[in-house]
Amino acid sequence: MSEDKTLPKDIDSDDSLPGRYEESNFEYQQPISPQETAPKSKSKSLAIGIIVFAIVSAGFFSYYFMNQNEIDSQIVQNTLNMSPEQILAEQYNVGKYGSDHAHAAMLVVLDGEQLNFGLPQFQLSSKYIHFEDHNPYLIHKHATGVPLDMLFVSIGLKVTQDCIFVEYDFSKSANEFCTEGKKTVQVYVNGERFLSDISQYEVQHNDRILITLDDKSISKHLKYLDSFKIFDVPKKPLVNSEKDIFI
Incomplete structure (x- = not known):
C-alpha cells in the first residue's frame, strides 16, 4: 500500500515562508x-x-x-x-592736538578801534586755537578741523550778519554792536569779501581776517591788517606734552 504523500496544509501559503509573516503584517509607508x-x-x-x-x-x-x-x-x-571746548571738538570732529599748526592774523574793528585780544581774558583761552604772548592779533591753531567758532566761543565773541557780540570778562556784562539799516557786518579774508558764516571758517597759515562794522574804511583796515607780522611755523614742535600749548 502506497503512502499518501501530501504536502503540509499551509505549505502553499506565502505566510509560512521565512520572513513573509512579518512582511505581510508590516504597514507599507512611502519614504x-x-x-x-x-x-x-x-x-x-x-x-x-x-x-x-x-x-x-x-x-x-x-x-x-x-x-x-x-x-x-x-x-x-x-x-x-565735558568742557565746552571738548563738546565743540567732538561736534566739529577736530583732529588730535598737534595734527596741524598754523598762524593767522585777525583784526576786529568796533567803533573805529581795534579790539585788543592781547588782554588777559583773551589769552590762551582754548587748547586748539588761541592768542598768546599778549599778542593782540596773532592766532595759533594746533589741530585739523578747528573752525573759528572754537576761538570765538573761548573768548566770548559772536559774529552774525548784522551784529558783533563781545563778552569781555566772561560775566554778565557784554557789549553788542549792530549795523543800521540795510548794512551788514563786513568780513574779509585775505583781501576778499567773505559772504559765508565766518565762525565756520578754518584758518590756514598766513590768513588775514578782517571783521568790522565800518564799511567806509575797509581799504584802510585791510592795509593795516597787511602790516601785521605773521611768524612762520616751526619745523619741529616745541611742545613736550598735550598739556603744553605754548609754541
Whole structure:
C-alpha cells in the first residue's frame, strides 16, 4: 500500500515562508524625501528665531523703561563732565592736538578801534586755537578741523550778519554792536569779501581776517591788517606734552 504523500496544509501559503509573516503584517509607508522635510525644518527654525528675538527685545526695552531715568541721568552727567571746548571738538570732529599748526592774523574793528585780544581774558583761552604772548592779533591753531567758532566761543565773541557780540570778562556784562539799516557786518579774508558764516571758517597759515562794522574804511583796515607780522611755523614742535600749548 502506497503512502499518501501530501504536502503540509499551509505549505502553499506565502505566510509560512521565512520572513513573509512579518512582511505581510508590516504597514507599507512611502519614504519621505529630504525636499519635503526641509521647508518644515526651515519654518520651525524661523519661528524659533522670531520668538527668541521677541523675548530678547522685550527684555531690553523692559530694562530701559524700568531704568530710563537712571540711564538718561547718566547721559546728561557724561555731557556735563565735558568742557565746552571738548563738546565743540567732538561736534566739529577736530583732529588730535598737534595734527596741524598754523598762524593767522585777525583784526576786529568796533567803533573805529581795534579790539585788543592781547588782554588777559583773551589769552590762551582754548587748547586748539588761541592768542598768546599778549599778542593782540596773532592766532595759533594746533589741530585739523578747528573752525573759528572754537576761538570765538573761548573768548566770548559772536559774529552774525548784522551784529558783533563781545563778552569781555566772561560775566554778565557784554557789549553788542549792530549795523543800521540795510548794512551788514563786513568780513574779509585775505583781501576778499567773505559772504559765508565766518565762525565756520578754518584758518590756514598766513590768513588775514578782517571783521568790522565800518564799511567806509575797509581799504584802510585791510592795509593795516597787511602790516601785521605773521611768524612762520616751526619745523619741529616745541611742545613736550598735550598739556603744553605754548609754541
